[in-house]
Amino acid sequence: MLRYETEANVLISIDLQNGFTVIAMARWDNERKKYYATLRLRDNTVEKWDLIEEAANVIMESDMKSIKRDMAQYVTKLLTTGFFKKYIDRYEYELKCFDKGLETIEAEAEKASDIDDFIKNWTTCKFEEDDCDEIPSCIHCDNYDECLNKANDAACGHEAFRDCIVGCGYDSMEDFWECNGI
Numbered sequence: 001m002l003r004y005e006t007e008a009n010v011l012i013s014i015d016l017q018n019g020f021t022v023i024a025m026a027r028w029d030n031e032r033k034k035y036y037a038t039l040r041l042r043d044n045t046v047e048k049w050d051l052i053e054e055a056a057n058v059i060m061e062s063d064m065k066s067i068k069r070d071m072a073q074y075v076t077k078l079l080t081t082g083f084f085k086k087y088i089d090r091y092e093y094e095l096k097c098f099d100k101g102l103e104t105i106e107a108e109a110e111k112a113s114d115i116d117d118f119i120k121n122w123t124t125c126k127f128e129e130d131d132c133d134e135i136p137s138c139i140h141c142d143n144y145d146e147c148l149n150k151a152n153d154a155a156c157g158h159e160a161f162r163d164c165i166v167g168c169g170y171d172s173m174e175d176f177w178e179c180n181g182i
Contacts, residue, residue, distance in 0.1 A: 010035070010067050014075050019044050020088055022052075024071035026060060035060040035067050039075065041087050046095065052087050 008025030015021050021044055026037040039055035042048055055078070062070040078084060 008038070010071075012068050012071055014072060015044075016075075016079055016084065018088075020084070020091070022075050022084070023049065024075055026062075026067050026071060028064075035062050037071055037074070039078075041084065041091060043091060043095065050087065050091050050094075052084075054083075 006027060008027045010026040010028075011023060013021055013023050021042055023040050023042075024037055025040070026035040028035055036057045037055075037060050038057060039052040040049040041052055042050065058074070060067060060070055060074070
């Protein structure tokens with residue numbers, strides 16, 4: 001059986017009325033005969049709690065009857081002084097980072113689809129239909145790297161050939177083909 005540690009024996013949730021909620025968690029320390037409270041913040045639309053480092057393990061001079069009220073008053077005091085602005089700004093920045101990361105992942109997925117098309121246009125695929133039933137995309141093929149390398153080599157070779165021809169008496173690839181009867 002796994003060991004556990006009690007992180008809090010009193011927990012309250014406080015809606016800040018600005019789209020964010022704070023949870024205040026307190027645990028009783030028998031040795032010191034005091035409560036220690038920790039606050040966490042979250043956007044009401046996202047299930048991600050963020051630690052408020054400057055409000056971690058705050059000593060609360062409370063007893064069992066008043067701890068919830070005292071934590072609520074503490075959060076109210078912090079809210080009225082603008083304490084949470086820094087953490088709300090950080091939270092919103094993290095959400096923007098997550099959104100940007102998602103855009104990047106989606107772009108990579110789209111790029112992977114473009115690479116599949118690139119391979120199909122520049123090289124003969126090494127996939128043998130007898131090897132398996134169906135592969136949903138080139139990326140899942142055992143021959144993906146080999147095909148991509150050949151496609152890149154073919155593309156680089158074509159580009160080098162084109163660059164060599166254009167500038168050596170020919171204005172364009174079309175000019176080269178026309179002058180050489182191709």
